[in-house]
Structures are given as structure tokens and as C-alpha cells.
Amino acid sequence: MAQRNIRISGTVLQLDKSTPVPGATIMKVQSNMGVVSDADGKFLIDVNQTDTLMIRALGFKPLLYLPKALPVSELRVNIVLQEDSVMLGEVVVTSRPSKEMIDRALRNMKRETNSQAENPNYLPGFEPPPPQPAPAPTILNPINLMYDMFSSEGKQKRQLQEVKAKEEALQEAERRRKQREEYNKYFKDNTGYQ
Template sequence: MLSLLARPAQAQTRISGNITEASSRLPIPGATVQVQRTKRGVVSGPTGEFLIEAERTDTLLFRALGYKTLQMPLRGTALSQLVVQIKLQRDSVQLGEVQVTADRPDRAVINRALRNIKRPKPPVVSGVKRPPKPKPLFAVDSAAPKKPVPTIASPVSLLYDQFSREGKQRRKMEEIEAAERAEKARQARAKYNKAFKDNRGYDR
């Protein structure tokens, strides 16, 4: 029973070391060291140092942004502690060919592209009613509300015309219109009287 308990402990290997760049030998902080089988891993420190435990048949994966992934199989090593120096190669990314020209596109091409832009439609919300449009204060075909015709049989219309808001507005409009007509008549008389030396009789 004691031999069975000790067997898993003997199968573990402690791997430590540093991760550096292959060309400049500078440390790579923040690189990941992961056991491929269990996906368990650690991150290298500021000087590229790391420490991880794995079984002797596992494979370690070393990754860093901008570098190629490096695999290191332990291959059933009998060592309980292993110190390694990991050197990662730069990963070059080949970009596509880019042509830079000084010619501007034709204005017709730009306008056609702007017209072809699809504008998103507003979302349709079901069950929501739009508020009614506001009604104008006065009717469209007149400057003031229509005057109710007061009759003996309907004295309410006379009271409505005297004290209602619409009646007051209508009377105000009638006063403004009367003042405008009087001003137009005065200007017409003044224009006509310019042709006469003594126009006092006409003014009266």
C-alpha cells in the first residue's frame, strides 16, 4: 500500500528555467508554460523565470505573443528536477501587397458609393401606438375659428361667443384685421393726395 501511494509522487518532475529570445537572448516576461495533457500552466516572471510540475511523459508548450510556439516533450525522463533554458523564435507575419497611389477617386464614384450605403431601418415595435399629431390652433383655410351663429333658439352660442377663448381670439383677430384695413386705406389716401395741392376736402 505504501508503494502505491509513493508511485504518483515519483512520476512528477519539477521543471524550472528561463525563457529568452533566441536572437537577442533578452528575457521574455509574461510567456505561458502549459502542460499539453492537462492544460494547466504558469506565466513567466519579469526575468523570464518559470517553475512548473508535470508527469515524466507530458509535453510542455511555451507560448508568447509575437513568438512561435515551442513544444518540449519530457520523454519519460527519470529526473525529479529539470532546469532548462528556453529560446523562442520570432514569428514573422507576411502582409499582403499594398499599393499607395496619389490619385483621388472620381467624385461620381464617391457619390455612387454614398448612395449605395444601406441605412439601417428603425426597429418596428409592435403594440406601441404613435401619439396623435397636434391640431392647429386655427383652421387651415381661415385665420380664426368660425364664428357660431347666435339665434334666439340657441342663446348658448351667444354666451359662447362672448366668453369663450375662441371667441376672444376671433375678436382679437377681427380688431387686427380692421386695423390693417384702416392702415391700408390711410396709405392709399396719402398716395392719392400727393397729386393735389389742397386736399383738405378729401381728407375730411
């Protein structure tokens, strides 16, 4: 038996049923395809009778809508969304942390334990492996890439890498020069090794 498509046109409204909700997304749950309501909260979407719609808007609770199996090809609906409020904690903006915050942070810092009395799993002569370095910034890791590109720490890291590369190049040139001198000291005319 073939599935019939239903064209659903409707309006997304706030709880007072008169104020439209612009920019609400109306998606088919099974296919992740959908539409966005216009400035008047109106939308138009074609669905199968077995599809489920997910309606979401910023500041409102998400809503699932199941079209009724009716012998019609067009359906007009009004979707009413409930407001969703989130209470955020108090925020104080200061130029630097207070003494209490610094003291609390120092108290909460973990201290390393090396004695057997403080750490029963301590094995003498066994050191834990060093922590893994942070992943290298790549296109696949865009947050680290952007941080390295735009932060002063990233700039300092790049400068440090350049200095290390120059230092390694100088050390390699010095090693080759010494190797050449060592080789050439056994020849009467010192033009053999270039």
C-alpha cells in the first residue's frame, strides 16, 4: 500500500496563541530534513503519514508533532510552543580574582604524593609516564588551530619553534663542519671532502 504525502501548512505561535514565533525549525525526525518558519511564524512542509515532526525555537521547549492519519492531502495546523526559562547563577565581573577565590583555588589544588605512607600504590623506582601532549592544531581540531593562530601564547609558541628550528639547523651545520674537518685531516691537500 503506497504511503500518501500530506502537505502541512501552519503557524508556530507562542502560548497566547496570537504572537508568532519566527525562525522556528520544523524537522522530520527520521530524515533530519525540515524548514524554518518565516517572520509571521508560517511554514509549509510535505511529510508522509508515518513521519514525526520536531518543532524547536530558541527560548521555547521542543515539541513533537505526529500528523493524524486522515484521508486528506493538505492539513492546516497551529503549533503552540511553551516558553522555556533557564535560571542562571549570579555573575560578578572583576578585573582580577578576590583573595578568597585565590585561597580556595590553592586549597583545592592536588598535591603530588611520593611517600609510601601517603600513597599505598607507590612503587619505588617506578615513575608514572609523562602526560600526553595536547593534540597538534589541525583543520580537524579547529579550536586548537584558532587558539594557536590568534592568541599571544600561540604566537610565542610559533616563535619558540622557529628559534628551536634555527638552533637545530646551526647544530647540524656545526656537526657537518666538524665531520668534514675530521675527514680532511688525513689528506695532504685538504680539498677531498666537500
